[in-house]
Amino acid sequence: MRFRMAAMWCWMAWFGCKAALAAEQHSAACTRLPADSKLQQFQGFPIRAIRVHSEDVFDLNADKVYWFHHLANRTHKITKPDTILEDVLFQVGDPLDAEALLETERLLRTRRYLRKVEVRVTEHCTDGSVSVTIHTWDNWSLLPNISLSREGGESKTVLGLAEDNLFGTGNQINLDYENDSERQSYLVNFRSPNLFGSHWNLNTLYADKTDGESYLLALEKPFYRLHAPWAFAFHLEADSENVNEYLRGDEINEYQRNLDLLQLSSGWKVAEAERWVQRISLGIEQHQVQFDTTEYTDYGKPEDRDLSQFWFSWHFVEADYRQLYNVYQFNRVEDINLGWQASVQLGWFQPWLGAERSGWSLQTQLDKAWQLSPTDLLIAQFRATQLQQGELEQRLASSYAMWIHQLDEHQSLVGQLTYAYGQDLFRDQRLSLGGDTGLRAYPLYYQTGERLALATAEYRYYSTLSIAQIFDVGYAAFADWGRTWGSNPALPEDSAGQSLYGIGLGVRLLSSHSSRGTMIHIDLTKALHDQGELSGLEWRILAKRRF
Structure with a gap:
C-alpha cells in the first residue's frame, strides 16, 4: 500500500512538472507583436488570453508634474479589471472577430470614467492562438x-x-x-x-x-x-x-x-x-x-x-x-x-x-x-x-x-x-x-x-x-x-x-x-x-x- 501511495505521488509530481514545463514552453512560444499590428490579419485565430492593463489618471513621468498630480493618483480608485471585462464583447476561446474588438473599444469609450481605450492583439503563439490586451487610461471621476x-x-x-x-x-x-x-x-x-x-x-x-x-x-x-x-x-x-x-x-x-x-x-x-x-x-x-x-x-x-x-x-x-x-x-x-x-x-x-x-x-x-x-x-x-x-x-x-x-x-x-x-x-x-x-x-x-x-x-x-x-x-x-x-x-x-x-x-x-x-x-x-x-x-x- 505504501509503495502504491509513493508511486502515485511520484507520478503526480512528474505530471505536474511536465505540465508546468509544457506551459512554460507554450508561453515561451508566443511572440510579442508591435503596436501597429492590424486586427484583421488575425481574424478567426482562437483567443488564448484577455488581459487588462489600466493606467492611473495622471502620467507622473510627464513634464510639469506637481504635488496635486501625485495626490490625485494616490486618492483615486483605479477602475477594477472586472468592471472593464464586464463590457468586453468576446471571451477566451472565441475565434477572434476584429469587429467585436472594435465594438468593445467603442463601447468602453462611452464610459465616462475612461479617458482613452485601446484594444489590441499583443501576442501571437505558435499554436495559432493570440492574446488580446485592453489598455485603458482612467479619468478623474x-x-x-x-x-x-x-x-x-x-x-x-x-x-x-x-x-x-x-x-x-x-x-x-x-x-x-x-x-x-x-x-x-x-x-x-x-x-x-x-x-x-x-x-x-x-x-x-x-x-x-x-x-x-x-x-x-x-x-x-x-x-x-x-x-x-x-x-x-x-x-x-x-x-x-x-x-x-x-x-x-x-x-x-x-x-x-x-x-x-x-x-x-x-x-x-x-x-x-x-x-x-x-x-x-x-x-x-x-x-x-x-x-x-x-x-x-x-x-x-x-x-x-x-x-x-x-x-x-x-x-x-x-x-x-x-x-x-x-x-x-x-x-x-x-x-x-x-x-x-x-x-x-x-x-x-x-x-x-x-x-x-x-x-x-x-x-x-x-x-x-x-x-x-x-x-x-x-x-x-x-x-x-x-x-x-x-x-x-x-x-x-x-x-x-x-x-x-x-x-x-x-x-x-x-x-x-x-x-x-x-x-x-x-x-x-x-x-x-x-x-x-x-x-x-x-x-x-x-x-x-x-x-x-x-x-x-x-x-x-x-x-x-x-x-x-x-x-x-x-x-x-x-x-x-x-x-x-x-x-x-x-x-x-x-x-x-x-x-x-x-x-x-x-x-x-x-x-x-x-x-x-x-x-x-x-x-x-x-x-x-x-x-x-x-x-x-x-x-x-x-x-x-x-x-
Missing part, C-alpha cells in the same frame, strides 16, 4: 459641477458634486443645486450603466424644487452592440414644475406643469448583415400632462392632454465608424458613424389606457454623416412627427446640418444650419431661440414660434496649451443669425418675426482628465441691435459637452 452664466440680465448658477466611478465599479452618483430665474432645486441621481455585467442600465433620480418634485426610475437593456438580439425598457417618471412664457426674454406668464409617464417596450433584431441590422419594437405608454395656474398666471394655461398609446417601430442601423478628431470636442478620439440610421414609429392613442380621444401619431427620423474629403465632414439629421387626435392636427418637421472644414490639425471652420416647421404645437413645446438654443448673445426664450431658422458660423482654434494636465485650451470666434415665425395667440404681443444677429469670442477649457469631459465655455457676446439691456456686451460661463 470625483468632480465638482460648477456653472455660472449671465445672459440678457438673467443669471444661472449650478453647484454640485458627482462621482462617475464609485469605488472603481463604473457606477455614478451626483448631487446638484441649481438656481436660476425660474426655480431653485436640489437633485440626487444614481446610475449604473452595466448592472453586474449584464448590459442592463439602471437610472434613478429625485429632485426637490421650489415649484415641485421629480422622480425617475428607469431599467433598460439597450441594443448595446450592433447585432444584439433584443432590448427591453421600463421607464417611470413623475415631474412637477412651473413653466414660464417669455416675451423677448422677459417672463410674462407662468403656470404649473405636471407630468406622469409610464413606458414599457421591447425590441428584437429581425434582419442583419455584416454591417447593418434591422429591428422592430413594440411599446405601450401612459402619458398624461396636466396644467394648473399659479399666482403669476396672467394669460391662462395650456389645455391638459393625455397621449397614452400603443406603438410599433422599425429601425435600420448601418455601422460605418471612423475615429475622428475635433468634431464635437477636441484632442480626443470621437467615434463618428458614417452609416445610414433611420426609424419609423406609428402609435395609436387608446382611451382604455387613458387617452381622451382615439387617434394616431407618426414619428420618423434619419441620420447620416459623410466624410467628403480628408478635411471635410458633413453631418445631417432630419426629424418629422405628425399627431392626429380629435380636432388636433399637429405637425413638426426639423432638419439640421453641420459642416466641418479642417484647415489644419489646429484650426477648423464650422457652419451649422437648423430649420424647423411646426403646426398647432403644444403651447409648452413651442420652438425657441436664445441662449443654449444657438443665439448665444440673447437670453433663453428670446423668441418663440412655430417655425424656426438658425445659422451659425464659427472659427475654432485647438491650441497645444495644457494647463497642468487639467485643462486643454481652445478658442472660438462666432456669428449667429436666427428668427422664429408664428405668434403665441395666448400672449398680448408677438416676439417672433424679427431677425436676430449676434457675435462673440470665446475660450474653451476642456477638462482633459475628468470623467464628464466637460468643456467650460467662457464667452463674451454682443447682440447686434440696441434694445435696452442688450445694447452692451454680455458674458457667460457654462459647462457643456460640446465645443
Whole structure:
C-alpha cells in the first residue's frame, strides 16, 4: 500500500512538472507583436488570453508634474479589471472577430470614467492562438459641477458634486443645486450603466424644487452592440414644475406643469448583415400632462392632454465608424458613424389606457454623416412627427446640418444650419431661440414660434496649451443669425418675426482628465441691435459637452 501511495505521488509530481514545463514552453512560444499590428490579419485565430492593463489618471513621468498630480493618483480608485471585462464583447476561446474588438473599444469609450481605450492583439503563439490586451487610461471621476452664466440680465448658477466611478465599479452618483430665474432645486441621481455585467442600465433620480418634485426610475437593456438580439425598457417618471412664457426674454406668464409617464417596450433584431441590422419594437405608454395656474398666471394655461398609446417601430442601423478628431470636442478620439440610421414609429392613442380621444401619431427620423474629403465632414439629421387626435392636427418637421472644414490639425471652420416647421404645437413645446438654443448673445426664450431658422458660423482654434494636465485650451470666434415665425395667440404681443444677429469670442477649457469631459465655455457676446439691456456686451460661463 505504501509503495502504491509513493508511486502515485511520484507520478503526480512528474505530471505536474511536465505540465508546468509544457506551459512554460507554450508561453515561451508566443511572440510579442508591435503596436501597429492590424486586427484583421488575425481574424478567426482562437483567443488564448484577455488581459487588462489600466493606467492611473495622471502620467507622473510627464513634464510639469506637481504635488496635486501625485495626490490625485494616490486618492483615486483605479477602475477594477472586472468592471472593464464586464463590457468586453468576446471571451477566451472565441475565434477572434476584429469587429467585436472594435465594438468593445467603442463601447468602453462611452464610459465616462475612461479617458482613452485601446484594444489590441499583443501576442501571437505558435499554436495559432493570440492574446488580446485592453489598455485603458482612467479619468478623474470625483468632480465638482460648477456653472455660472449671465445672459440678457438673467443669471444661472449650478453647484454640485458627482462621482462617475464609485469605488472603481463604473457606477455614478451626483448631487446638484441649481438656481436660476425660474426655480431653485436640489437633485440626487444614481446610475449604473452595466448592472453586474449584464448590459442592463439602471437610472434613478429625485429632485426637490421650489415649484415641485421629480422622480425617475428607469431599467433598460439597450441594443448595446450592433447585432444584439433584443432590448427591453421600463421607464417611470413623475415631474412637477412651473413653466414660464417669455416675451423677448422677459417672463410674462407662468403656470404649473405636471407630468406622469409610464413606458414599457421591447425590441428584437429581425434582419442583419455584416454591417447593418434591422429591428422592430413594440411599446405601450401612459402619458398624461396636466396644467394648473399659479399666482403669476396672467394669460391662462395650456389645455391638459393625455397621449397614452400603443406603438410599433422599425429601425435600420448601418455601422460605418471612423475615429475622428475635433468634431464635437477636441484632442480626443470621437467615434463618428458614417452609416445610414433611420426609424419609423406609428402609435395609436387608446382611451382604455387613458387617452381622451382615439387617434394616431407618426414619428420618423434619419441620420447620416459623410466624410467628403480628408478635411471635410458633413453631418445631417432630419426629424418629422405628425399627431392626429380629435380636432388636433399637429405637425413638426426639423432638419439640421453641420459642416466641418479642417484647415489644419489646429484650426477648423464650422457652419451649422437648423430649420424647423411646426403646426398647432403644444403651447409648452413651442420652438425657441436664445441662449443654449444657438443665439448665444440673447437670453433663453428670446423668441418663440412655430417655425424656426438658425445659422451659425464659427472659427475654432485647438491650441497645444495644457494647463497642468487639467485643462486643454481652445478658442472660438462666432456669428449667429436666427428668427422664429408664428405668434403665441395666448400672449398680448408677438416676439417672433424679427431677425436676430449676434457675435462673440470665446475660450474653451476642456477638462482633459475628468470623467464628464466637460468643456467650460467662457464667452463674451454682443447682440447686434440696441434694445435696452442688450445694447452692451454680455458674458457667460457654462459647462457643456460640446465645443
